[in-house]
Amino acid sequence: MTMRLGQILTLPDAALTEPLALAVGLTGDDLFHFSGQLSETRVEYLPLMLIHAALARAPWAETVITPLVAEHFDAMDMAAELALADYRGTYAVLVPPLPRPAIIRRELAAICPGVHIELWTRAQH
Numbered sequence: 001m002t003m004r005l006g007q008i009l010t011l012p013d014a015a016l017t018e019p020l021a022l023a024v025g026l027t028g029d030d031l032f033h034f035s036g037q038l039s040e041t042r043v044e045y046l047p048l049m050l051i052h053a054a055l056a057r058a059p060w061a062e063t064v065i066t067p068l069v070a071e072h073f074d075a076m077d078m079a080a081e082l083a084l085a086d087y088r089g090t091y092a093v094l095v096p097p098l099p100r101p102a103i104i105r106r107e108l109a110a111i112c113p114g115v116h117i118e119l120w121t122r123a124q125h
Contacts, residue, residue, distance in 0.1 A: 018042050021063040021092075022054050024078065025070035030094065033122045034065075037092070048073050048081070055085045063090045065120075068104070075104070079111035090116045097121055 019041045023031060025048060031038065041063070046054055048070075055061060064087065066078045075093045082091055091112065095101065101119050108117045 019062045020044065020058055020060060021065055022046060022051070022058075022061050023065045024048055024051055025066050025073065026094070030067065031065070034094065034120050037120060048078070051078070051081050052085055055087060061089060063092055065092045065094065068093050068095045075108060076111060079108045079115070082115055083112040087112070088114050090118055092118045092120050095119045095121055 021038060021041050021043045023043050023045045026045060028043075028045070031043065043065075044054070044058075051064070064078070064082060066073075066075060068075050079091065091108065093104070093108070095104065098104065098119070098121070101121075105117045105119055109115070
């Protein structure tokens with residue numbers, strides 16, 4: 001049985017009024033503490049291997065979100081994929097508290113120029 005992309009991803013066929021974010025290698029629980037950054041944003045969850053298909057199907061996606069390090073990829077891998085896809089939106093990376101986050105932001109920006117890099121840190125309690 002062959003599955004079509006539309007059966008795997010539930011992306012709309014046209015841009016909606018709400019912004020679209022693609023969360024790669026994450027679950028809703030992972031993004032729970034970042035809901036402020038995602039207010040009024042539709043979030044679609046997908047594995048890394050579908051990022052090119054998702055960006056082709058929904059080129060209006062404003063944000064791609066990943067963890068700094070996931071089970072099968074890291075933020076550098078995703079930055080390279082975004083560059084290959086000629087993505088020009090925001091790339092948000094979920095990071096732990098870091099002593100010098102500008103280093104990571106600079107490294108990612110060097111891999112995918114033209115992409116706005118944001119590091120989202122979960123507040124410590």
